[in-house]
Amino acid sequence: MITAGIDMGTQSVKVAILKDGEILSSGFTFCGFKPKEAAEQAFKEALRKANLSFDNVEHVTATGAGADKAINFDSTISMMGADAQAGAYFFPSARTIIDVGAEEARAVSCDENGNMLNFVLNSRCAAGAGTFIEAMARALEVKLEELGPLSLKAEKASPINASCVIFAESDVVSLIHRQESKPEIARAIYDAMADRISSMVRRLGIKPHVALIGGVAKDVGFVTSLKRKLGTELLIPKEPVFGGSVGAALTAAKRIG
Amino acid sequence: MATEFEGKIKSTPEMSPKEIEEMRSTMESVSRKVIAENIERMKKTWPNRPKTMQYFDEISNFFGKRLEEIRAQKEADKKIIGYSCMFAPIELILAADAIPVRIDSGWYDAAKLGDTIVAVEVCPVIRSTIGTQMVNLSPYLELSDAIIISLTCDGRTKLSEILRDDKTVWTMCPPRMKDSPHSRKLWVEEVKAIKEKIEDLTGTEITRKRLRSAIELTQRASKAFRRFQKIRKGNPVIMGRDAMLVNQTSMWDDIKRWTQKTEELCDELKNRIAQKKWACPPDTPRVMVTGTPMIWPDSWKIPNLIEEANPQGVLVVDELCSGDRLLYDPVGVDEWTMSDMMDAVAERYLLASTCPCFTSEHGNDDRINWLLDRIKEYRVDGVIYYVLRGCILYAMEYARIKRILESIDVPVYYLDTEYTREDVGQMKTRVEAFLEMLETRVAL
Numbered sequence: 001m002i003t004a005g006i007d008m009g010t011q012s013v014k015v016a017i018l019k020d021g022e023i024l025s026s027g028f029t030f031c032g033f034k035p036k037e038a039a040e041q042a043f044k045e046a047l048r049k050a051n052l053s054f055d056n057v058e059h060v061t062a063t064g065a066g067a068d069k070a071i072n073f074d075s076t077i078s079m080m081g082a083d084a085q086a087g088a089y090f091f092p093s094a095r096t097i098i099d100v101g102a103e104e105a106r107a108v109s110c111d112e113n114g115n116m117l118n119f120v121l122n123s124r125c126a127a128g129a130g131t132f133i134e135a136m137a138r139a140l141e142v143k144l145e146e147l148g149p150l151s152l153k154a155e156k157a158s159p160i161n162a163s164c165v166i167f168a169e170s171d172v173v174s175l176i177h178r179q180e181s182k183p184e185i186a187r188a189i190y191d192a193m194a195d196r197i198s199s200m201v202r203r204l205g206i207k208p209h210v211a212l213i214g215g216v217a218k219d220v221g222f223v224t225s226l227k228r229k230l231g232t233e234l235l236i237p238k239e240p241v242f243g244g245s246v247g248a249a250l251t252a253a254k255r256i257g
Numbered sequence: 258m259a260t261e262f263e264g265k266i267k268s269t270p271e272m273s274p275k276e277i278e279e280m281r282s283t284m285e286s287v288s289r290k291v292i293a294e295n296i297e298r299m300k301k302t303w304p305n306r307p308k309t310m311q312y313f314d315e316i317s318n319f320f321g322k323r324l325e326e327i328r329a330q331k332e333a334d335k336k337i338i339g340y341s342c343m344f345a346p347i348e349l350i351l352a353a354d355a356i357p358v359r360i361d362s363g364w365y366d367a368a369k370l371g372d373t374i375v376a377v378e379v380c381p382v383i384r385s386t387i388g389t390q391m392v393n394l395s396p397y398l399e400l401s402d403a404i405i406i407s408l409t410c411d412g413r414t415k416l417s418e419i420l421r422d423d424k425t426v427w428t429m430c431p432p433r434m435k436d437s438p439h440s441r442k443l444w445v446e447e448v449k450a451i452k453e454k455i456e457d458l459t460g461t462e463i464t465r466k467r468l469r470s471a472i473e474l475t476q477r478a479s480k481a482f483r484r485f486q487k488i489r490k491g492n493p494v495i496m497g498r499d500a501m502l503v504n505q506t507s508m509w510d511d512i513k514r515w516t517q518k519t520e521e522l523c524d525e526l527k528n529r530i531a532q533k534k535w536a537c538p539p540d541t542p543r544v545m546v547t548g549t550p551m552i553w554p555d556s557w558k559i560p561n562l563i564e565e566a567n568p569q570g571v572l573v574v575d576e577l578c579s580g581d582r583l584l585y586d587p588v589g590v591d592e593w594t595m596s597d598m599m600d601a602v603a604e605r606y607l608l609a610s611t612c613p614c615f616t617s618e619h620g621n622d623d624r625i626n627w628l629l630d631r632i633k634e635y636r637v638d639g640v641i642y643y644v645l646r647g648c649i650l651y652a653m654e655y656a657r658i659k660r661i662l663e664s665i666d667v668p669v670y671y672l673d674t675e676y677t678r679e680d681v682g683q684m685k686t687r688v689e690a691f692l693e694m695l696e697t698r699v700a701l
Contacts, residue, residue: 065686076567078686078693079686080690081690081693081694115697115701116690116697117694118694119690119691119694121686121687
């Protein structure tokens, strides 16, 4: 049984192809202004890697903020529903799944079968998500991938206001003016973001084990801060960015089931 | 004591009649469109919608038949008494042969205008009501000879001052604790004071006979209202949005005619139950909403999402002062004496209210009991706790209600929103994920 999941994120499209519960391949494209074309490209990439044609795929489930703009899909699932599926798939012991993407952070509690039991989302502000890190890296004039390692060199933490990207940026500018070191500012940025996400997860309740998926799970600076704020270990799959698409592909398999 | 600025400096700035008219006509045309669209959407979701609903559709148009009627009655020297909040004793208004109309605003565009007067942290119902007043968007507010504002929350308290810029405003002050004898006494006095004001304005003395027939009128309305809500306990024979529309039209329709039409609708729904003709599949997740009012037409935003979602939900019951709470509690009269009737009218408003502006030694126990009873009686699968940002009272009560509902294994989702159309996508994500969760639970 071959199924596919397509995750139409705010910044990128991810596709995962599954065969009998095993991940065969994945595809990734930045959205740009043409989500449908990006979806097609990501889909083709995944099919090519798996050496399949579209006809081999029995059911496609779409998820993500732009799920309705996906192509060739048979059904949809909410992002949180897909998170729960993916979390339980990667880590059968996981009961709390945190997903941090470009524009949104969310947390889901689930049972052992990946059924969503409850969920929370950050309140319509990108200060708790990947876009925030990008904006802050720009403000610090460092490359995005360098910001995380840089933050680990910090000796102390300086608090900043992360209620909103714009306020945070002005706080960062004043830290720069105070000539705080870049590592400390970097750490402050991750701490602020982790603070917001941890209070969101606490509203849901932290049931161990806790898994982290979504593109931002690749950022060592964020992961370190979040572990510290939550006071718990985080289970992270090898390719966390494909979490949503894997969850959708698993849903597809359940639906033909 | 009045300051030297009284009558000279208002809360709202002066606007030229031309500017007012331009804004009003733009907002009115948007509103007409939203009303028509909402009705179309309800029809689409429920293709075999009963014909009787046409009546309520017609009354729901703020710029239609009902407005013409009210205008004509005003020309014939009847007084129009507007009210904000459900604490205005409509029996007294009816007894003085005046027309009660609720003027709390459900217009999103008017809230944007209100933003220019008060900060965005203020509840959008209040900001929007200010906006409607500024450009005369609400014909009912415009036609009102006096407005009764109950000082239930902070927003309404200060709204009374701002509306006084252009209107005669009468305030009523309910106590924050309703279960002590002196609280009740205060409220009865407030009701008596408003009676005198109504009599002065209308020039009609509210006699024992007049009050009795007004009470009997609302008692019949309550009876129809209860019958209607009871029908919703079983398999879904009416969609929630349609039921909400029926409920809300009672706030400005002729109450006698509304009662008759609601009874007619109930008769039709009874037939449908006999034929097992459901409005949606009986296993559709049954949703309850509780929280801040959802006022026609723009605040159909969330109900539209729930009943058009994939997976679909059906609103079977609510705990809203714009919904199932409206006429639920009848005036309970022991003896038809003037003082008994006045006490009974006062009690219907105070004791029955589940508004979070009240507290007691047991917290807002009346609201909690209402929720628990309805969840059981209406076989509710999940609760959407709806909060308009700026409503501190509903936001704060969530802390405990959430834990209570969780303790009885009823999923509850806190949905906070604004008077805006721009967050529909984000709201949809949340509503659909919640319904997906309920669907899985129902299937299990």
